[in-house]
Ligand code: TXA
């Protein structure tokens with residue numbers, strides 16, 4: 001298949017592809033999504049095929065107006081309305097009981113569906129003109145870091161999908177928060193993301209997190225969270241929290257012949273740089289948003305370099321730092 005490249009003024013062409021049951025990658029505020037008409041089973045199957053995604057891992061449906069929400073979920077509890085009022089459009093996916101004509105593959109046999117309204121003009125226009133919700137996972141090959149530019153999508157999926165709409169680099173850089181509201185008394189974060197625990201707690205009073213996020217021995221409630229994720233080809237190791245220890249670790253690794261790629265804050269960068277290492281910066285330590293926005297694209301960039309492993313600085317698990325560390329720890333084969 002010849003993948004067609006479109007710019008954000010060529011949305012009508014993308015809409016025509018979607019209406020004819022094809023899959024199209026498009027930008028959102030989090031990462032690029034790989035979209036298909038969520039009511040068309042044949043179209044949705046093409047998403048799983050292109051990504052090589054296990055079919056028990058359900059997809060999020062993306063909507064552009066609240067009427068669509070009412071049409072595809074059984075009821076919208078008060079707690080959902082509160083989240084929607086504060087965070088939609090935005091990076092928060094709500095898990096609710098499904099109804100209506102969503103294609104069966106979207107939800108992988110579950111009686112619930114994940115719904116979000118993305119905060120991106122291209123995504124919203126595309127959904128609105130398609131006239132149906134778009135089922136869309138991140139537009140990477142299964143297991144790879146999620147794409148934050150159209151070029152990343154091309155690298156993974158060129159020739160396997162009908163089209164890519166280029167809307168520039170995404171802003172948040174990590175995927176949406178997945179919030180389970182099937183028990184409205186107990187709003188539970190299944191995947192940390194662009195809307196933080198603290199922000200949700202602020203508006204909801206009390207918020208829970210799925211046990212697997214704090215105890216790796218417990219099976220996650222969100223099917224997708226059990227799979228290995230976000231991994232470049234090269235091994236990723238999480239550095240110690242101390243710069244002194246990191247300096248020692250890197251020296252030792254180099255003595256044993258490793259070629260180091262590293263991804264650290266501005267504060268660490270100078271002291272770790274030398275001629276034989278490849279470094280990238282995550283921005284200032286006090287702006288974890290920047291680290292979140294750069295993580296996936298930097299992992300991809302370092303993966304292309306002539307190095308033997310990628311060493312990444314840990315951030316505190318507060319605010320967006322929680323989502324950053326969740327993705328980093330899933331990408332990593334070792335935590336130092
Ligand atoms: O920011 C995002 O959420 C991006 C953009 C494209 O919107 N999408 C995304 O989709 O990250 P994906 O498929 O890569 O991740 C969806 C996550 C998976 O962990 C999946 O298991 C979970 O949401 N999920 C979807 N439907 C669910 C459901 N009914 N119950 C529990 N978890 C669900």
Ligand code: MG
Pocket residue numbers: 137138146
């Ligand atoms: Mg994904």
